[in-house]
Amino acid sequence: MIKDETAPLEAVVLGTAMSLGGTPDLAHVYDPKSREHIIDGTFPKEEDLIRENEAFKAVLEKHHVKVYRPETLADTNQVYARDIGMVIDETFIMPNIIEDREHEKDGIAYLIDQVSPEDILVMPEGAHAEGGDVMPWKGRLFVGYSEEEDYQAYKVSRTNRAGLEFLEQHFSNYEVIGFELKKSDTDAKANALHLDCCFQPIGRDQCIIYKGGFKNLSDYEWLVAEFGADNCIEITQDEMYHMNSNVFSISPEVIVSEAGFDRLNTELERRGFTVERVPYTEISKMEGLFRCSTLPLKRSY
Ligand SMILES: NC(=[NH2+])NCCC[C@H](N)C(=O)O
Numbered sequence: 001m002i003k004d005e006t007a008p009l010e011a012v013v014l015g016t017a018m019s020l021g022g023t024p025d026l027a028h029v030y031d032p033k034s035r036e037h038i039i040d041g042t043f044p045k046e047e048d049l050i051r052e053n054e055a056f057k058a059v060l061e062k063h064h065v066k067v068y069r070p071e072t073l074a075d076t077n078q079v080y081a082r083d084i085g086m087v088i089d090e091t092f093i094m095p096n097i098i099e100d101r102e103h104e105k106d107g108i109a110y111l112i113d114q115v116s117p118e119d120i121l122v123m124p125e126g127a128h129a130e131g132g133d134v135m136p137w138k139g140r141l142f143v144g145y146s147e148e149e150d151y152q153a154y155k156v157s158r159t160n161r162a163g164l165e166f167l168e169q170h171f172s173n174y175e176v177i178g179f180e181l182k183k184s185d186t187d188a189k190a191n192a193l194h195l196d197c198c199f200q201p202i203g204r205d206q207c208i209i210y211k212g213g214f215k216n217l218s219d220y221e222w223l224v225a226e227f228g229a230d231n232c233i234e235i236t237q238d239e240m241y242h243m244n245s246n247v248f249s250i251s252p253e254v255i256v257s258e259a260g261f262d263r264l265n266t267e268l269e270r271r272g273f274t275v276e277r278v279p280y281t282e283i284s285k286m287e288g289l290f291r292c293s294t295l296p297l298k299r300s301y
Pocket residue numbers: 030031034080082083101131132133193194196197286287288289291292
């Protein structure tokens with residue numbers, strides 16, 4: 001059961017950096033930050049990614065979370081488990097994701113086999129959504145998406161209107177609210193790859209938000225009004241680039257965050273959160289962080 005972003009976590013799939021397949025060539029890159037690091041010769045090494053990823057696993061286990069791993073596929077980047085599936089209520093949704101990453105789904109097939117068939121929902125052709133864009137929160141379903149023109153134009157546009165409408169049809173118990181995101185295939189500072197790259201609810205009624213990630217100012221303003229300005233931690237463009245909105249909630253009280261996010265971590269502690277600091281800078285080079293690395297299966301209510 002998953003109804004929100006922060007209830008006490010019981011079970012999760014954590015992506016793996018094993019058998020990454022080395023540095024991709026520019027023809028096979030699908031986000032601007034990886035691209036930047038390939039060009040600069042600073043694309044992360046598998047051993048460093050594994051070290052960071054295992055440190056995250058240790059923190060999850062310290063908090064008694066059952067951690068499942070994808071089956072390791074040869075030469076496949078499986079770090080960001082978030083995007084390849086999603087759980088809403090009791091339903092496991094198998095979405096259509098960017099073609100370059102379709103194959104990653106094979107790694108969690110063994111887990112999906114354990115879900116009873118009536119709880120599996122397969123997205124029809126033409127509807128696209130990735131888990132990083134989808135967030136249930138207090139009876140609402142927040143969805144980052146692109147309208148057709150952007151969806152066709154950018155590789156980093158991953159959720160389309162048909163995906164949004166599919167969720168609307170199947171989760172009529174939620175009010176589905178779509179936010180168009182700002183996209184760039186070449187400039188990571190001008191790109192909100194997924195909704196969780198510019199926004200995430202935390203705690204019971206707070207959020208982290210980056211104004212510039214929203215294509216329409218009115219969406220950002222709506223969220224700030226909804227949460228209340230005092231309950232929003234606003235982050236800068238640089239903080240967005242370093243993925244400050246992509247922390248991960250183990251519970252309403254405990255948040256996993258990057259060891260070097262000084263301003264954010266201090267602010268979270270000031271607000272009463274327990275911050276579990278994990279070094280994750282190498283993983284951030286591929287335009288994802290903690291939330292992106294996880295696919296929550298069960299939170300307790
Ligand atoms: N939920 C997320 N924000 N995931 C990040 C995925 C990053 C990955 N490089 C991609 O482009 O697909």
